[in-house]
């Protein structure tokens with residue numbers, strides 16, 4: 001491998017977690033490479049025009065925010081290689097980590113790797129979903145977008161804990177009315193949450209319809225708003241149309257970690273297992289940051305925070321070869 005392909009730190013994924021890790025790592029003068037599968041770095045937040053909960057910015061578009069993060073990381077020397085999907089990583093005998101891109105066409109190696117490939121909201125793939133997501137009328141995150149639906153009538157979709165919790169959250173803080181649909185009669189969510197949901201249904205704030213599937217989201221002719229949505233009864237097949245101003249889909253997340261299977265430990269859902277204090281994974285020299293890790297809060301600020309922790313722990317790993325074997329309480333008990 002050529003010297004130019006060797007780095008102190010390689011970061012997989014150029015979203016907020018990866019860019020924050022790169023800022024810290026490059027600013028500490030470690031040679032730092034971000035490998036990003038898309039043509040542009042930035043991650044999920046590139047998909048939204050309105051971010052109102054990133055401290056310091058009352059309102060900023062996702063692309064603007066990550067553009068600033070990218071320039072800041074590059075200013076300190078981080079290199080970003082776009083169109084470079086990582087397909088595998090391996091621990092090498094000399095203690096470094098090999099990272100392969102483009103189905104093994106090219107390889108790099110690093111003393112430490114930070115995994116930050118994020119995760120994607122599961123989509124239903126119904127007609128109108130992608131178009132209305134673009135128009136910011138379909139959302140997958142109540143914390144991110146709830147405030148945009150004050151006094152509006154919205155639809156929520158799903159039956160798990162997140163769907164029930166976030167429907168209650170939207171009903172009690174923002175929406176005038178919610179129509180909630182779920183494809184089964186029974187919920188996967190905990191009974192205590194379902195009981196609470198029922199209270200809001202009885203109070204008339206939430207109209208709960210089961211078993212229904214979302215059939216399609218119909219835009220207004222100019223494509224700027226939702227005209228109505230169509231839902232289909234799962235047993236009778238009857239289609240109804242409902243007038244709503246926004247749709248929240250709570251149908252799960254998919255971590256982008258398939259390429260790491262067999263290399264690092266993950267939980268059943270594919271989120272990368274780690275020591276939450278140090279973000280060490282099961283593979284020596286490899287850390288994890290952001291939405292792809294287990295127990296992530298899945299927000300911009302927490303993804304950035306993870307990136308910072310991972311970069312700082314990388315530094316500690318470089319300083320102390322036995323870092324990997326020390327219990328996390330001993331690693332961080334001194335503070336920084």
Ligand SMILES: Cc1cc2nc3c(=O)[nH]c(=O)nc-3n(C[C@H](O)[C@H](O)[C@H](O)COP(=O)(O)OP(=O)(O)OC[C@H]3O[C@@H](n4cnc5c(N)ncnc54)[C@H](O)[C@@H]3O)c2cc1C
Nearest residue numbers: 013015016017037043044086117118144290291298299300
């Ligand atoms: C529409 C929308 C609106 C949101 N609004 C808000 C909001 O208002 N406030 C908030 O706090 N959060 C919001 N979020 C959530 C926030 O965007 C995420 O929590 C955050 O982006 C997670 O950052 P990350 O770096 O962990 O992952 P991501 O942002 O997912 O970035 C991961 C990056 O890794 C790349 N990647 C994946 N696999 C590979 C691979 N194999 N090789 C190389 N690169 C790879 C991806 O292309 C991506 O660029 C929103 C999310 C969406 C989708």
